[in-house]
Amino acid sequence: MWKENEILRSRLLEEYKIFDTSPEQMYDDITAMAASICNTPIALITLVDKHRQFFKSHFGIEINQTPIEQSICNHTIKSNEAFLEIKDLRIDNRFENHPMVIGEPKIVYYFGVPLISEDGIPFGTLSVINTKIQELTNIQKNALKGLAKQVVYLLELRKKNFLLEAYRRKLEGHSKVMEEFAFIAAHDLRSPLRGVNSFLKLLESKNDHSWDEKDKQYFSFIFENVQRMDKLVLDLLDYAKSYMTHNHNAIVNTKELVSDIFKGLTKEYTINRPELLLSELPTIISSEIALTIIFQNLIANALKYQSGGKTPKIEVSCKENEAEWIFEIKDNGIGIEQDNLAIIFEPFKRLHNQSEFSGSGLGLAACKKVIESLKGTIKVTSEKNNGSRFIFTIPK
Template identity: 70%
Template sequence: MLLVNERMVQEKEILRLKILDEYKILDTLPEQMYDDITTMAASICNAPIALITLVDKHRQFFKSHYGIDINQTPIEDSVCSHAIQSGAPYFEITDLRKDSRFKDNRLVTGEPKIVSYFGVPLESDEKIPFGTLSIITTEVLQLSELQRKALMSLAKQVVYLLELRKKNFLLDSYQEKLENHSINMEEFAFIAAHDLRSPLRSINSFLKLLESKNSDLWDEKDRQYFGFIFENVQRMDKLVIDLLDLAKCHMNHPADEKVNLHELISGIFEAQTKANTEQQAQLTLNKLPEITSSGIALTIVFQNLIANALKYQPKGNTAKIEISGRETEKQWIITVKDNGIGIEQDHLPAIFEPFKRLHTQSEFSGSGLGLTACKKIIENLKGTISVTSENNKGTVFTIELPKQQA
């Protein structure tokens, strides 16, 4: 039976030290919120000394010490260790000088010559005691029931603060892991995109060599087959690019840079229309502000919206895109309007879903990932994106971004 009890004591000792390590509180500097509690405890109980004590393996550390100018003592001088070993919710000794356990204690026989001790064990959520909130006097004192209850209530506040501290450390740790994960994912996305596109470019180059070398030998059917191969290689390349954009949209992009929307959008439109010299297109920009956001994130968004506005057009139509901006006290609001084929009302709720396509590849090529990436990026910027449209009457996307990131 004795061995069982010793083992239980050892287990509690290990758990107590583990809890103290999780709180990361030992040897920390004084903090006002803990000092406020000891000040209040001393005032309520009319006591000259109040302590928040954490019992380590070889010492007791005073996180807050009201009325006494020491921050730790050896475990041999600890009355608090007896309090937490008692298993009781409240521990008091009205005269330490008459108690055989404490009469030779150096804090009793020497300065500050303590006499009465009243302590409430501090317990973790797992009901493991690891310290105390106590008040100490230099003369005999009796506490009223009301004072005892007040001391126990204050002890709960100490535990609450320590648990909150632990959760904040955990949150910081999770945040660091998420940031590292985001960096790793970004590196993976770029490497994957490069490694996937490289063989596609090689295939495309060799196909062109074969075509130029043997075009005189091919009949119309051969040329048609090669056209299908070229088309699918280009589609695969575009899918890789879209997957890369989708990977980027899950990353946290710094949103604290100045972004001139007029310059950004003009550059995107020019690059996209130069790539397709056969298509006629017009861009109108109205009152676009300089905003504080993420340049790379907004580049991905407007690349997708402008590309869609240029692509989803009736045959022979001149694409007209109008992008306007306005601001409220708390938001920037940007609208992207086009004169394209529009979207049927029944299909509007689905357009932001991944791989959701409303047209066949033969009608309009694409992966169905662009608007998914746009929505996720805008949400990461604490904003919203919405759409209104009518079939054959064009589409309007509305982006709302907060002026200050939360």
């Protein structure tokens, strides 16, 4: 049984990654407090493996380890008791010839509380030592037990931090793989679509005079579906980008960014030319790719969700407070029914069929993910047939 405990203890100490580490103030504070509470010149936080004991904190002595054969703390662990108290080491046949008993610092009194992990594995002690006989009060003993629990808490927290860091690195690796996959997939999917689109145009120009109305209608359906597929691939790529780690330190002129996006989205409008009203938008330090995804999707939606024959009008403004930028995009579109406001940021949730308004249902989901990655928020207010207002914040 003891051999099994040794294996478990060694494995636990490896998880703590604590052996042979430099002194740390939080552990030194605990030994200083233990010595003060108990009026002893020496206090130790000791970790015990198969071959030696390592003093993570040593108040009152300069050594930081001894061989396991000289470990009084090992006896504390083996005792399976709540503590081990030895009032006079000089007359205890286990320790009467101990180097620190017969030599400097000539220790006499020992009181040790075992350090026990959350899984019930004893792996060390918090101990106080004196060079003369003494007796601790129950208050002092209970205080040491409480401090021992704090040592275990710190070490368990240390282990969890290592596990979290390893998990974070693993997630980063997966995220990078998924980013690369998304870009490659988008590129490889769009290439054949562009080819199909080109050949469709060739067929249209070559055979337009010989096709009847039914042929032209079929051709139109094919052409629309190819374009829809291309848009879906682009939306999927945007959604993949929403999970990317963004560079938040770019200097972004949001007025220029919004103007360029609006021009790109409206260059093919020949009638009912959309109108853009801009307030004084700021230059901020953030992620340019993230802001591009946000404004691209919100402005594209404001242009798309319009009733027939109406001139789209989009207002983009910004306010600020001490902590954040507050952007607002307001449109004069068809609006959103109150019952649907709660679901519009969910991926693949669409409020209209493809014959009314084409789309993938990913745009607003991508916006929300990107804004959350910037530690911002987004909300919407809207009325049916009376436009929508999207408000999102970006921390300064």
